[in-house]
Amino acid sequence: MSKNEDIGFAIVGTGGIAAIYLDAIRQVPGADLRAVYNRSLKKAEEFVLDSSVEVEVSFDALLERDDIDVVCVTTPSGAHSEVAIPAMEAGKHVLCEKPLEVTVEKVDQIIETAEITGCILAVVFQSRFSPEARLLKEAINMGRFGRLTLCSAYIKWWRDDAYYSSADWRGTWKLDGGGALMNQGIHYVDLLQWLVGMPESVFAYCATLSHDDVEVEDTAVVSMRYPGGALGVIESSTSSYPGFERRIEIVGDKGSVVLEDNRIESWHFSEEFPEDERIRLDDPKVDISGGTSDPRAISTEGHRLQIMDLVDAIREKRAPTISGSEGRKAVQVVQAVYESAWKGEAVEL
Numbered sequence: 001m002s003k004n005e006d007i008g009f010a011i012v013g014t015g016g017i018a019a020i021y022l023d024a025i026r027q028v029p030g031a032d033l034r035a036v037y038n039r040s041l042k043k044a045e046e047f048v049l050d051s052s053v054e055v056e057v058s059f060d061a062l063l064e065r066d067d068i069d070v071v072c073v074t075t076p077s078g079a080h081s082e083v084a085i086p087a088m089e090a091g092k093h094v095l096c097e098k099p100l101e102v103t104v105e106k107v108d109q110i111i112e113t114a115e116i117t118g119c120i121l122a123v124v125f126q127s128r129f130s131p132e133a134r135l136l137k138e139a140i141n142m143g144r145f146g147r148l149t150l151c152s153a154y155i156k157w158w159r160d161d162a163y164y165s166s167a168d169w170r171g172t173w174k175l176d177g178g179g180a181l182m183n184q185g186i187h188y189v190d191l192l193q194w195l196v197g198m199p200e201s202v203f204a205y206c207a208t209l210s211h212d213d214v215e216v217e218d219t220a221v222v223s224m225r226y227p228g229g230a231l232g233v234i235e236s237s238t239s240s241y242p243g244f245e246r247r248i249e250i251v252g253d254k255g256s257v258v259l260e261d262n263r264i265e266s267w268h269f270s271e272e273f274p275e276d277e278r279i280r281l282d283d284p285k286v287d288i289s290g291g292t293s294d295p296r297a298i299s300t301e302g303h304r305l306q307i308m309d310l311v312d313a314i315r316e317k318r319a320p321t322i323s324g325s326e327g328r329k330a331v332q333v334v335q336a337v338y339e340s341a342w343k344g345e346a347v348e349l
Contacts (some may be wrong), residue, residue: 007311008057008067010092012059012083013075014038014047015167016295017097021072022047030311037062054166059083063090070095070310076167077183078102080174084110088119094124095310099186099334100327102177107331110278111324121318123327125190126227126302127246129309130262131285136250137195144269145252148230151196153188155180155236158243158293164214171214179208179216182334184291185236188246190330192234195250198329199232201348206341210239222337234337243292261289 009025011018014036025033037056038044044055056062062071071087073080073096074222080101094114098278100123101107107207114121127133157180169175176183193199202224206217222234248259255269262284267276287304306322313320332349340347 005139006030007064007314008032008034008069009072010035010036010037010062010065010068010070011072012054012062012076012087014044015074015076017298018047018072019296019322020298020300020303021074021307022051022053023131023300024307025072027300027304027306028311030315031307031309032281034067035062043070051295060084061091063087069093069314073097073215076175077168077177078169078172081106081110084121084339085113085344088113088117088121091119093115093120093122093310093314095307096122096327097124098327099123099177099182099331100324102175102182103201104328104332104335107324107328111328112322114324120129120313120320122306122313123322123324124303124306125187125194125322126306127187127191127262127286127332128194129286129302129305130288131213132225132259132262132264133191133195133262133281136248136257136259139255139257139269140195140250141343144255144271145250145257146254146270148196148226148228148250148252148344150249150251151192151226151232152223153192153232153234153236154187154244155185155188155234155248156240156244157184157238159184159211159218159238161211161213163295164211164237171216173215176216177216178334179206179220180218180238181206181220181222181234181236181337182216184238185220185234186330188248189234190327191331192232192248193329193333194229195248196232197226198349199333200227201225201346202333202336202340203346204337204340206338213349217341220337220341222340224288241293244293245289250264262286
């Protein structure tokens with residue numbers, strides 16, 4: 001592929017999140033959205049009503065197209081493998097919306113296909129692209145916190161009954177893979193483990209408290225222990241009206257930082273660096289936020305940055321920033337949480 005040649009994208013699944021991809025792809029130089037597919041031809045046609053993007057009448061026909069280099073998987077979570085695996089077997093790179101799949105077993109099948117075919121597999125966890133999150137990651141890597149003591153995430157969001165009734169897959173174990181934690185909270189499950197590593201054990205309570213007609217949890221509380229001895233908590237819900245910004249708290253015996261969405265709310269260390277005051281005063285560099293009470297209110301910026309990273313990865317023949325093996329980790333944590341809640345005991349990872 002020439003460095004000057006546009007990379008052809010296709011979207012499979014034209015539900016709510018697909019509109020974010022459509023807008024984001026349009027903003028990335030060198031990325032060209034050429035086709036979409038949905039099992040409902042009518043929904044696909046409505047999705048591209050005001051654009052020149054083509055609608056394919058079958059998934060097989062889309063995969064046969066030589067001008068499609070990347071397939072964006074935006075189907076229900078529990079159907080991601082049904083799209084990602086045949087797409088890579090057809091020689092297409094894949095950008096998959098979170099979570100990569102709803103079980104570790106299915107995730108591993110997708111990753112194995114990527115390894116066999118040599119296609120690039122990228123998973124969307126756009127919070128990692130926030131400059132503020134990267135500043136926090138750098139501070140952790142530099143040891144500025146001393147010994148980590150508390151590492152926690154809070155995702156207290158609101159979804160009304162209309163959200164769950166808007167599609168028959170929402171709130172089901174088979175296709176949603178879980179509730180507030182697997183669908184909404186998984187962004188900060190991923191961000192927390194990227195920042196400080198995987199917990200070694202979890203103990204969880206999960207409950208359905210505000211939505212009587214869903215199978216899965218709308219409220220979850222998780223206690224965690226990390227290999228270095230630090231403890232932590234994850235609180236995740238879609239039962240918290242009116243919805244609050246996501247929050248990460250990293251605390252150690254030499255410093256602490258609080259990150260709300262991509263805004264640094266607190267940044268304090270026992271050993272001050274010259275840039276610390278500027279960091280405390282700076283406004284967020286990009287907007288990677290939204291979704292506290294309305295899933296349609298998500299910024300496209302995070303997806304734009306991730307699509308740009310994938311375009312560069314294809315051109316440079318390198319791994320994407322968030323590969324399949326990286327996307328696997330959050331699913332592993334969430335699955336362990338559900339196992340703990342079902343068994344009523346701690347689960348080792």
